[in-house]
Amino acid sequence: MNKYTVLKWEKLLLWLIPPILRKRTHAVWLNTLLAPLHSLYENILYKMQHTGQVIYLEKVLNEAFNITKEYDPNLSIQEKRKRGLIYIDESVKPSLQYLYLHKEYYEKDEVTPEGKIIKGKLRMPLFTIFNNDEYYKNKNNKPVYLAHFDDYTKVSYANFRVFIPEILVQNLTIPAELNGNASNPETEAINVTSIEYHNLLNFYKLAGKSYASYLYYMAT
Template structure:
């Protein structure tokens, strides 16, 4: 089945040139003149084929800054981290928690119905968020702290100072409740702002790609 959106520019140009003018010099000159139009067509077609969905945002970012690794939308987050891919995850926001009374912890017969809750402070919450702690949200957490809608995770191997690398500026804030990085690469923000949904905000984070865990080989003996 032919893909009519993909044009064979060299063959198309050769067909449009009259036979009497089909000289190599004339063909090379017309091909150079046609190059800007070809670039605009391919860029526009590429943008039309991608939307603001997570899989497309990840695909665009990896094709722009991580061409060595092959992006697969079916991979889990752990597999993306092992392969060193740029991926997107949800933002961490504190949720409202209900404080139970002491008498609500136990049934009349003394049976424990709710485990003892451990409440963390603001800094401790982000340090222990992998353990799913109970965090008592304060009013300031919803008024003075701005939370992004999603997070973009970048492998540290892609961060550098080269032309093809993602450049990161040092953080100057004394208090940072997250380890967000400040990306200075204009192309990075241009891609995200073009494809992401209007009104959505994002934060960037770096991570060290994990090595695949060694699989244990079970030895079996014939009886």
């Protein structure tokens, strides 16, 4: 934090009190009256220093709901999962895939003005196609998912996903296959339906962006 934004409230208050009124009791009383302004200043300053970028949004979420963990923006998603951090990932909206006929993989032969035939070259397909034998011989070959028209018209997708470790979450109302119930005695459990959780996300996230909350289980 920049030094010019850090105020030494007790020292500032002492400077503003006339010398004749600089009594301990008077200073303590004025300090008590100044506490709400001090808290408001710190909260506004904190909000001004964070934006809707992923690293800042992750930082804010961890500092609000995962205070026992130290957030590091340089960690990969796998490392964040191992450390039990709240992190953000992209949406799961399927990408468009196209099917082509076999002949469409090849360019047609061309005939030059001199009558010379230039044989067409093999085009590179947009994705690799495996037959059944090739797929079962190499399990790393993932099948291509062809999105249906309904996937784009009847399904709504969030712009990003918020992943929360199961140890922090309580009273879940998120997808049934991810549902669970756990608590941590060292930290206050997150209720993903609470107004505080959604107010925090909606304040920092970019306007027009939607999100979905998911639970993940840490490896033991």
